[in-house]
Amino acid sequence: MSHKKLATFLFLLIFGYVASADADPPYTDPATGMEFVPVKGGCYQMGDSVGDGDPNERPVHEVCVTDFSIGKFEVTNGQYKKFRPQHNSGDSQGSTLNNDNQPVVNVSWEDAVAFAKWLSQKSGQSYRLPTEAEWEYAARAGTNKSRFWGDSPDDACKYANVADITAKKQWAQWTAFSCDDGYAVSAPVGSFKPNSYGLNDILGNVWEWCEDIYNSEAYTKLPKNNPVFSGSGEYRVMRGGGWSNGPLGIRSSHRVGLSPNFGHHALGFRLVKAAQ
């Protein structure tokens, strides 16, 4: 190894150690087995920096978030049923969504918040839904493209369960990615490659509820540090896209507002654990 390469290796080793030393260690919730990945806080450009988004993703603006830990996977049916054993995620036109290792769906925002509260009490930790700013920071994992895996459309099926060739066999009229991820509906969590923060299915598989109240002009109203919209509004934010969405829906900056008592077959959530 040349001196230059050795120096680079040592620099990355030391820098990586320092960076990770500030963040919480990975954590597994004892009650559910839910894994949490520490995310070191930082600043990034939030919003549609590419130009393929909707007006509600603009203006692009700098946002800074503090350290937090976020679920490595979406909350599964098995985990959610420890809270509500009778919950049934149902099926979509004959394909089950209710296996224990599939993400829980057909849960409202209110259900998701109730789950976080229940788990917080059970585990003695402080769990909650991610804010939009935290979610996008985690989903981007340091990237500034539409999707963390880059521009190649075919890569979508390596990293995310999306509307694809398999889904189009069942729903021919959908707009889909031109690749094949092998799943028509939701996949068992962790079936696809994670982003560089180690988060699986952060794009695709199922949509994820966020803490914020939805406001189409939120980006003009919020502070730079740890923004969360809590003003008036009848909808809550969901992020990330799901198994039934094509390229326009599977983007890090894409945001949708839905009624907090609404649930559907491609909408679940993941939790955040507040930094210790």
Next chain:
Amino acid sequence: MKRGNIFAHFVPLSLLLLCCTLAMGGTTGGKESNDKMGFIGALTCKDCHEAQYNSYAKSIHFKKSIKGPQSQDACETCHGAGAKHVEKGGGRDVDIFTFDKKKDPKEKSARCLTCHQRTPGMDLWEMGAHNRNDVSCDSCHELHAGVTQKPKDPEVCFGCHRDIKIEANKRSHHPILEGKVRCSSCHAPHGSLSKGMVRADDPQQLCYKCHADKRGPAAWEHPPVEEDCQSCHSVHGSNHARLLNERIPQLCQNCHDWSRHPGTPYDNKATFSSRWDCLRCHPSIHGSNSPSGGGMRHVR
């Protein structure tokens, strides 16, 4: 070439031409399906909007006997192509047309008029007061729910016309609340050329439709009857008997001074009351055919 050979070539050529023509016809059909690019079908809509779909399924729009949007792309007939909306994961107003309160009323009505332009009674919609005042179809009609989609009359009308609701609740009123007449018995909510969107050339003619005995002609006309019933009557309701604008004799005294006989009858102990009002002596107030001078004074 022999005649038989010509015929032998003509038939296959004709068949070939026919096939080409049919094929071109098929291309035209293909264009129609291209026009519906972006339609994803009602069942996809149902996946997320089950409640709306179910209510729509009960509505008259869903009836197969009705010419209309009942089809594979039923929802999209009114809401527009849904492919982008689905691709993006939905959301209010995200690449889909909704009938929200904030939407341009004329844009909403235009969607309905795509099919209902020729519905009877819609000819005057454009110039009607409702359309001109930004009242859209969905202001009165439930677009999904209901078997008939007809609005509840008078409840829906009273939602905006609060003053009329108050009048209709007064002591003397047209039997609107009792359900014997409806707002739409007198008014054409989809437009009319007449004042107040009444179902006649003018309000006067409208009253005569039911109150034909007041129409005349009479030998001795009472001019307000010919001119405007509302000179004396509040058509929706009044706190005075017989929907009168004022109690008698004050109502009569608005026009009739004391030149013929005094405003109080005969002595200072008697008054014009319910027993001794003007109509006690002038009962034929809407017009008299009596040949005598009494007829002129509507005494008989």
